[in-house]
Amino acid sequence: MAIAKVMLVDDEVPFVEAMTKRLTKRDLNVISAYSGQESLEKLSKTQTIEVVILDVKMPGMDGIETLQEIKKSYPLVEVIMLTGHATVETAIEGMKLGAYDYLMKPCEMDVLMAKVEEAVDKKRKHEDKIIEARMKEITSRRP
Ligand SMILES: [Mg+2]
Numbered sequence: 001m002a003i004a005k006v007m008l009v010d011d012e013v014p015f016v017e018a019m020t021k022r023l024t025k026r027d028l029n030v031i032s033a034y035s036g037q038e039s040l041e042k043l044s045k046t047q048t049i050e051v052v053i054l055d056v057k058m059p060g061m062d063g064i065e066t067l068q069e070i071k072k073s074y075p076l077v078e079v080i081m082l083t084g085h086a087t088v089e090t091a092i093e094g095m096k097l098g099a100y101d102y103l104m105k106p107c108e109m110d111v112l113m114a115k116v117e118e119a120v121d122k123k124r125k126h127e128d129k130i131i132e133a134r135m136k137e138i139t140s141r142r143p
Pocket of ligand 1: 012055057058
């Protein structure tokens with residue numbers, strides 16, 4: 001599998017720095033953002049991001065708002081919500097709005113990696129299906 005490109009979005013700087021290091025060690029290409037706004041700016045510049053790991057609770061634009069903006073502009077990008085005990089309901093709300101899954105903080109690396117891999121896989125299969133459908137459509141056209 002080609003190296004996955006993910007974006008980690010969280011307002012806690014030490015958390016983002018530590019997680020970025022760990023995820024990079026596990027062969028992921030990690031881009032970090034510290035706010036919803038920054039994540040949208042980076043998504044628009046780096047269109048190859050496949051999965052976004054998104055904190056629910058952030059000042060300014062919160063996780064739900066950010067999720068909705070991401071899904072509006074990049075519907076194929078998969079999003080995993082990061083939540084604390086107090087915000088599980090919000091994470092579930094996020095899943096109804098198109099998030100792939102959610103994880104409780106502090107998250108275990110193995111569990112996070114497994115979810116990221118699943119989400120990357122889902123996104124790639126989804127894209128393959130779209131390409132296939134497009135090919136079928138082209139080859140079925142009458143000359
Ligand atoms: Mg937060």
